Amino acid sequence: MKLWWKKILGFTSNSHNTSKNEKSLDEFKWEIALENSEVGLWDYNSRTDQVFYSKVSKEILGYQDHELTNSAMEWNQRVHPEDLETYFKDFNAHLNGHLDTYRNEHRVLCKDGNYKWVLDKGKVVERDKNGKPTRIIGTHTDVTYRKKKDEQSEKYLQLITSQNQRLHNFTHIVSHNLKTHIGNFKNILEFYDDTNSEEEKVELIEHLNTISEALTTTIVDLDDIISIKSKSNTQELNERVNIFDCAEKIIDSLEIDIANNEIALYNSIRKDDFLVANRSYIESILHNLISNGIKYKSNERNSKVILQSIHTSKELKILVSDNGIGIDIDKFKHQLFEMYQTFHGTDREDSRGIGLYITKTQVEALGGTIDVESNLNEGTTFILTFKKQKAL
Numbered sequence: 001m002k003l004w005w006k007k008i009l010g011f012t013s014n015s016h017n018t019s020k021n022e023k024s025l026d027e028f029k030w031e032i033a034l035e036n037s038e039v040g041l042w043d044y045n046s047r048t049d050q051v052f053y054s055k056v057s058k059e060i061l062g063y064q065d066h067e068l069t070n071s072a073m074e075w076n077q078r079v080h081p082e083d084l085e086t087y088f089k090d091f092n093a094h095l096n097g098h099l100d101t102y103r104n105e106h107r108v109l110c111k112d113g114n115y116k117w118v119l120d121k122g123k124v125v126e127r128d129k130n131g132k133p134t135r136i137i138g139t140h141t142d143v144t145y146r147k148k149k150d151e152q153s154e155k156y157l158q159l160i161t162s163q164n165q166r167l168h169n170f171t172h173i174v175s176h177n178l179k180t181h182i183g184n185f186k187n188i189l190e191f192y193d194d195t196n197s198e199e200e201k202v203e204l205i206e207h208l209n210t211i212s213e214a215l216t217t218t219i220v221d222l223d224d225i226i227s228i229k230s231k232s233n234t235q236e237l238n239e240r241v242n243i244f245d246c247a248e249k250i251i252d253s254l255e256i257d258i259a260n261n262e263i264a265l266y267n268s269i270r271k272d273d274f275l276v277a278n279r280s281y282i283e284s285i286l287h288n289l290i291s292n293g294i295k296y297k298s299n300e301r302n303s304k305v306i307l308q309s310i311h312t313s314k315e316l317k318i319l320v321s322d323n324g325i326g327i328d329i330d331k332f333k334h335q336l337f338e339m340y341q342t343f344h345g346t347d348r349e350d351s352r353g354i355g356l357y358i359t360k361t362q363v364e365a366l367g368g369t370i371d372v373e374s375n376l377n378e379g380t381t382f383i384l385t386f387k388k389q390k391a392l
Helices: 003-009 015-036 055-060 084-095 144-194 198-231 243-253 255-260 279-295 355-365
Strands: 039-045 050-053 102-109 115-127 133-142 239-242 263-268 274-277 303-311 315-322 369-375 379-387
Touching: 039 055, 055 133, 084 102, 084 115, 084 133, 115 144, 144 198, 239 243, 239 279, 243 255, 243 263, 243 279, 255 263, 255 279, 263 279, 274 279, 279 303, 279 315, 279 355, 279 379, 355 369
Parallel strands: 263 303
Antiparallel strands: 039 050, 039 133, 102 115, 115 133, 239 274, 303 315, 315 379, 369 379
């Protein structure tokens, strides 16, 4: 039987050592309670700048008991750079007496290279004759699961709020557009009933056909949008799409338009850039943005469209730029991605004001965002931003 179990069970050779054994029993109870609760213990001595880290504290980071020293830097150097400021700020606030207890949640680098969220708590238990803290004891608790759930809940809340707003806007658009078509139908039919002229009746029938075509187009547009929204959370999005190859396919399909409009088109997207996404959405997004660059070229200069990718630590940005006629951002910034809005001051029959709305809907369905930078008579840049993804 192990010695510490003997102490817990009271098997001792000397009865006069009861108080010592009872103290050991309390210590073992405390140790066992901590281990069973998966809470790590740390004990900091400010005189020596040494920290005792319990076995559980080290296990939270994936280390064996012998793999970490008692240096304070063992923990400090592993705290995520973005969390360091509040980590030290909260700890020093407690040492200086501004907080009764120390409490901070921060990310810590583990042995496997990943970060875990740790709830770090502590309290000064000893001070010197000048009141300066000399010993602080605290605990480490792995709260990664809870933090991920909190982040997920926040994302869901933002998504629901955004979807509710879009649903409100979408309902308004549907109601307005359908009412407009129905009102036109009603007016034409009333005129038809009131006229006795066969010539006028033929003309009114032509108007009815025009309204019918417009209504059909509206219904198709709305159906496309509903289809995009309904697919935004399905497995149809889970395909590894090479962005460069996708852009090349679109450029090839627009070869005649590019040649007829004398557009210089440069695909500078990195050849190894990819997204886990719905391929048809990516193709549709690029097709619409490149087509806009061609459609709204300037006649005052040699036209060009440039595609490029930019990487940050967490994001992949796809830029589609042109030197065309541009958009008055200050005037139209709140309408850019609304349905049936046009901004280029042209009377083109193929400008229905639905393309950017569908593009934005598709980008958001892929978990991305779209922004615009533009100046009148200088050009426009659309910026697609996606979180970096791991390959399937």
